[in-house]
Amino acid sequence: MGRPRKSAQAAQENITVLDVKPIRTLAPMFPAPQGFNTYTPPNNPSFVCVTPYNLPNPESGSNPPGFTGGQMPLPEFFMGASGAPTPKALKGPKLKKPVLNPTPVQMKSPYVPPVSTGEVKKRRGRKRKSELITPDTTGTAGTSTGTVSASPAKVGTSTGKRGRGRPRKLEQTPKKQKEYVAGDITVVPLSISLNPREAVEEVLMTFDALRRRILQLDEANQVKNAQHLKAGSIMMSNDLRVNRSKTIGHIPGIEVGDMYFFRIEMCLVGVNTQTVAGIDYTKGEDEDRLAVSIVSSGMYENAEDDVDTLVYSGQGMSTKNDQKLVKGNLALENSLKRGNEVRVVRSVKDHANPPNGKIYVYDGLYKIRHSWTEKAGSGFKVFKYKLFREPGQPDGISLWKKAEKWCIDPSSRGDVVVADISAGKEFRPVCVVNEVDEVKGQPGHFTYTTTLTYKDGINPSKQTEGCVCTTVCLPGDTNCSCASKNGGHPPYSAQGVLVSRRSMLYECGRSCGCGISCRSRLTQKGVQLHFEVFKTADRGWGLRCWEPIRSGTFICEFTGEVMDSSGLASNEEQDDEYLFRPVYTDQSFKWNRGPQLLGEPSSDDLGEAAKKLNFVVSAKNMGNMSRFINHSCSPNLFWQPVVHDHTDEGHPHIVFFAMKHIPPMTELTYDYGLSEGESAKRKTCLCGSHKCRGTFG
Template identity: 50%
Template sequence: MDAAALNDPRLMTLIEVSFGMVPRGSSFYTVAPKEPKQLRCTPKFGNTLDFLLDLGFRFRTEERTKALANEFVAKLTEVCWDKCITGSIGSSFSRSETACLSNCAKRYAELKMLTMQKLTRVCYGEVERPFSSKQPQQSSTPMKMKQSPVPLKATPISMALPVPQHVYETSDEDYEPFTNKKKATLQKPTKRTRQVGNSDAGNIKHRFTRRSLNKDLASCPSTSDGPSESVEVIMMMFDSLRRRILQLDEKEDACRRADLKAGTLMMQNGWRINNRKIIGSVPGVEIGDIFFFRIEMCIVGLHAPAMAGIDYISAKHLGKDESLAVSIISSGGYEKDDNDTDVLVYTGQGGNSRHKEKHDQKLERGNLALMNSMKKKNLIRVVRSAQDPFCNSSKIYIYDGLYQIEDSWMDKAKNGFSVFKYKLRREPGQPHGISVWRMTEKWKQNPATRDNVILRDISSKVENLPVCLVNDLYDGFFKKNDVDDEEGPSYFNYITGVKYSRSLSNMKPVQSCNCPGVCLPGDANCSCVQLNGGDLPYSSLGLLAKHVPMLYECSSICQCSQNCRNRVSQKGVYLNFEVFWTGDRGWGLRCWDPICAGTFICEYAGHVIDEMHTNMDDKEHEYAFQTSRFDDKVLKWNLGAELLEEVTGNVTTESLKKLPIVISAKDSGNVARFLNHSCSPNLLWQPVQYDHGDDSYPHIMFFAMKHIPPMTELTYDYGTRGTPPGIKDEFPNACNLKPCLCGSTNCRGSF
């Protein structure tokens, strides 16, 4: 590398930030440099590709590579300017693309290669940026940085979604045949004190230690709750904690792993069930249930170890001479036949540690427990894993039911060492588990393979993805619809939004923000952030963090781009829906995709009617949304986050405003008109504003209340409008009770 290149202030700033010589946030334009003649880039840093080429990086001439080079350097620049949080570059580029971008020719100096690799690792969040002794002490008042004369075009947090990391055991079952690599172990994060940006407060230290539970949290789950309700409450509590921790971490640019922090809080406060290891089914956990984090399986008692793939009861606890296996987690890399969902070939654990010399597996611990279980013929819970269709680097875990070990043998692994193999067969007569997953994956790849289809797309290409109409039933097993002559629902006009009875121009104008690029967490200058209580309502993955009385998204007059994360519900539906015949409850809605809690489902589309002037017949009531009191489960959906709050809001149903609107989808609507009622729903509705400022007439958006497996009917609680005392006199047209057929154990009998 020549002297002129080393003197370039842009490269030197990247080097200094990487090695901790200057604090991140330092501007390239603190001192106006004299541009070296050898470089073809302008002082405004306009052509990053030419800048890289002049430094000796030789990229291929394809357009994709050029675009990657520009975006990559812009992303590094954002991190150095503190415009982007550490780790946000993670999913913008694949590892192979990043390696291609950061490789140098051999003839260039080692310093340049080391610098770019260091920067890449810092931006990925793999290493912590070291602080040099030369670095000035940061005051409690945030330092004002000089603004760049050219706005950055790279997309920070909203598009560069951080890659969720999961905990994986170090055994041969972690081998992934597509990459021939082992999952990286997670290093214990170092505790650090971070200063909140755009805040007058001093250093805020977040230490997730045990906290006393408030009275609301201490009351649930109660001993009167059934097993399913207890598991649901625990899972809801965990995910509420995780989403809130993630929201705070993104706001303060803290380290990730919100799932482990939430799990630690749950364990410290005793928020777990089924603590005692048992053989066979776990109360409250159903076959087909899905988990997005391994710690979730720990707190419900499905699989206790946070790392190991084999869970077993030791001989000491059994009071016998032999240990027995109770559950295993399969990575899916060693199954005998992908089409045979009833047989699993599982590889034992051990012998492949990254910190010790590799060796043959030994008949001890989990391997010995599996061998003993084969002899005793006890049932073993099997959890299968599959790739998350919305995040290539993460897994989803599916409880597939009970298996028995039929056979065991020694085999040679690809590394040449001996491993144990166990053949397990699924117990007959159980509901479908992984087979449903594989079936829906086949449908998504080729929708023509879906049987019993009446219409391939009832939206007529209005939605982002087709919505098929089918006439078969599914209650754990598929069966043909008894009503063979059912041709479909009554005719309606498919629309994707709401139609107001009066013009939007006559409504109160909406506020707007002036954020360049996208809205960032914790930005005190963003009016949209302030409208939402100082937090962005969605995580970087687009998940709803908390249920709030009113959620404010960015509007069309906001200066931020369409890639801003605060525009989730405006972008439409991105799930594979199908409308199906339920039998006694008419037409219903379900999804081919696995749905994570907090995921946006759809908007309730139709004509907005003022409730005070409602005069609907019975048929119109069937396809109408009318706001009612929030169900207790909606309130509990937020309670987990209360563990992190010093002062709780004590939100009750009385404090939530009842909205004076009715949305009729009889003549015009979308998939939401097929959402049936359930007293134990899996969806919640959230009022959202983005196109006008009248909070009495918001958009009604549906979000997942919990993890929803594929082919599960989507439902929400219609409420009990008209039944409480005093409501009938106020809204006489709303008191049309109907018998409830949801079949829930907590069914109220009517809605």
Template identity: 50%
Template sequence: MERHQYPDSTPNSSTENVGLDVKPLRTLAPMFPSSYGLNVFSQSRTSPFIYISPSDYSSLPPGFTPPFPPFQAPQPGNARQPNSYPNGNSSFQTPSASAAEKKMKKQIHLGSNSVTDGSNSGCSMKPQKKKSRKALNIDSGLVPSLLDPRDSVEIVLMTFDALRRRLSQLDDGKEVKNQRPDLTAGTTLMSSDLRANRAKRIGSVPGIEIGDIFYFRIELCVVGLHAPIMAGIDYMTAQFENGDDTVAVSVVSSGGYENEETNTDALIYSGQGGNANVDQKLQRGNLALERSLHRGNVVRVVRSARDYSVPNGKIYFYDGLYKVESSWVEKGKSGFNVFKFKLLREPEQPPGLAIWKMTQQWKDNPTSRGRIILPDISSGAENVPVCLVNEVDDEKGPTHFRYSTTVEYLRPLNSMKPLEICRCASVCLPGDVHCTCAKLNGGNLPYSSNGTLVSRKPLIYECNMSCCCSSNCRNRVTQRGITHKLEVFKTRDRGWGLRSWDPIRTGTFICEYTGEVINKINLEDENADNDEYILQTIGFDEKAFKWNYGPELLGEPSADYSTESLGPLPIFISAKNMGNVSRFMNHSCSPNVFWQPVLYDHGDEGYPHIMFFAMKHIPPLTELTFDYGMGGGTGSRRTRKCLCGSPKCRGLFG
């Protein structure tokens, strides 16, 4: 075979590494994925939202319906028009809408064949009947098209995970379980037209930021970051100044191939296709990446990390924009040819993989964390050490307080109303109609099998010390204390803050607000007005009300709770003189944490424990914040200027 070396490809020093066999494009017969046995060169203009390669389709769970869109896809003139990128190739053009639409209607000729899109444009499956939002009575706040891009993405992801948690909860008591509730949730969202960024594009995706994390591949699909739920390379046909071409738009490095990911600014990506007995071919995603090398377009890169909270789990995170710098062919471990592509990260982007590598180094060796004031501010009171760090100035720490992991009530616990007890052997089981604690929670256990909160409620009842179940019961989540590696750090303009070295999954318990319970009379004292550490259950971010699953999507009655049912509560807690890490959690008008009342050591519903849970997936080293609210009532804290910096900042809080 004649070898053709790219001018900018990696030189080969052995016979095992050969130049990519790049013949003139007119001699290459493009091989893009067929749609379930249909002709790959069908000229249908309807592009499915997701394509699944036939070779991968067999690995999906039995009975799964591929999540194709239930509506007419955007016209090719719009779907194939890439977004411009400020640092992109100078030859890249974004023509006017009318010119683009006119040109995109033409077929693109590659060799003797023609295609109309880089995705499964040949699919002729009949779209499902679109469900009416009016019939479902879906809140307009859940409709992505009515929101700004960031809100659109966050609402879609929040609704997806809420549906997935609810589906898992419904399956808990069944003998035959749904093995992939994530796929069912994704299909449900798309069949109801609840998703973001429908059209493929080159470059950044509106509403998605570098560092954003995802726990399921289909989450990448429903927000438009990466369409295929199996294949690692996504591509589309785009218009360049000298003609149309099919180029790669994103890749996912999930550990399934022999990739090299040690460099934070480079990725050696292995091509797709082939197996232990077959050479990879220059087709589909491999061909698209090769064309991106010559076209110079940016490619989104999604990397992955191990999720230690579940067996064989992965966390995907968006690492930013890259360009294909070179490509070659080499012998893989199986002895057969594998395509290799070297992608280099575009400059002046926020750190992505570098954050994960840095925090992992700290977890492996905590002494490697620089600018530590105290290795454990809790002095051993917490399950996990909480370090105190200042990278801003020379301040040696916050004002003195007594660290406590418990709440100090106005009267002894043994004088308060006791909770009912369950008599479950070993642990409380989902679907057990005799479990008293499940009955108190409306018939279902409030937490999933991995300990995440299923839905927000006016009050959650955990098992108490008199219950017969063991300490391993899934209904004892918050009373076990913190489990994430947290750090208290100095912010630049808002005092001390709280963040985590670990990624935090939505619905995960973070910490309790501890301190001294004060009565309403003392709250009206002038000294209390200067207490910046008083927690009042008055603050609700708008998204906190929509955190529960959209029950209409599952044919269930609405589970929305009003402001009256979720607060305010008569309890007031001051962490000024005593408290834990929660006292350092700052206010934000766009928070990533919400509070949830929980009872487990007494039954007085007016004085529950105030527990904090993740409102959404939170990347490592992201500050943890909740909405302090706007009180305005008797005994409330004085109003303060807000410095959260959110686009939706109210300007004031308190």
């Protein structure tokens, strides 16, 4: 038997009027520019006067009440966790050549970690009269999500009786979230400039700092976890990401050749929001579903020999059934018909982490030209798509493949003027390349050395008190005296990556019981990468690497003659273009991002500050490859004081580490800083960075 119908009077009594307001309180809503939320907070003025960027109203000469002159709407890719924009000018990414115009698609990312908000979950099946679906105008990045609001008359009520087939509706209690200390890390997207490139790099460096610290703690506790997934979860739950909306075409802040070691890194910056699947596509009806990005990771039968074309296999395991034209496969087929650009990420082997290590390389924009089906080795049908790279883009995977061949056979490198400038003193040869002019020969006359020479009576010969570890120092060993000097942990990971930047780093020395294979002797093992000295267009000679460099990787030591800076004549300093002066540009060690998210104090809270060093190192007459590292106001290296063979912390070794992931053939730079005093003669900076100070030295 069916249920008896309710009378009209009873139905009328159950109607609840929600949010009744006088009509005079309604504010007019005007169309917002594409990519911006039309929601108007109640405290803001109801009328919006739209004028050109950074210009006052030409008619009135002033701005409406509540609005400030010179402010421009904040793009969606750079909204923080609070959704509050910062009023600074937006600068676009610097590309060698313009890439096709991006087409933002207002879709919520398919990868969103389950974060409890305390809201009532939507019930499956038929809607109740007591439920009202309203748009959530507080969603991050301007995306519109649907939340379920329950009528006050129905929430938390119980009559003691239960209807047939209807479970009792209980009081909704918000789940308590884990709270992280609110420090500078929670405002990463708001504490930097509005340059998209800098925003992307800030997010990636924050993620990697978290991952390195989690790995260090897990090694000490002998725990095997996926540290990158834990770091990614912390980043996502705290909304530390950029480029949230799915975009067809180029993404602000992303450059061709960018490298990623984990899929979650691409999710955080919007390159590809899938953590497992290869095809990222927009949500919607079948005919509106378009592919925006694919990752060719070698899981399927993909042809990757050609650097300008790619044959991509469809989605779905072909070892059990035929692939079907659904989800990602359908999106690729629609993109073939529509002709939209698709971002392509290719994978290469990570030779530093064999046998299964991978590095993901963003190869730019492609278009799908052909599709067909064929039988795979398993005998089942597989969809195939052929993509062609769009012209006018910087070199991507092609440059990686060239550099990989040079590492295998250094003699295949062209335009070499000196085969090995180190004359065999480095573990790998350091060649000199000139692709700019016809000048041959070695750049300058100097003696190549891998050690320091002390002058001006400096004699730091006292040996340090070593640890009693045997063979190697182990993580979590509380008896290791060297680890205790570095905060209780070895300074490097098992892969040889620096975990945290410190005012002084203490390595194991000759008086320690461990051997040269100990991880805490990293900088004493010499240069391990393939470097080349090359002629730049306008800054003399520079240094770059043939291999991909991970953030925190040891580059080299600055060698030469150590002198007392107080006795250095001003004219002698100006004539020396190969002088290293220890000037800190990051007093607070911002490279150690994210300790607050792990419940740890920051460097400022610990009172750790940079130590002033009163010496210089001159590589004018003798030095190594580090003498060719140029200055940049947006560097990719930083220098770190290290002590291992003496106890004189006033004259440590100066070694360079990678500040961020560095793709092959990228010039290596560090910030020379600005000298104190009015008499200092500074030099004109030609770094070309958007943060260029104009001078250095």
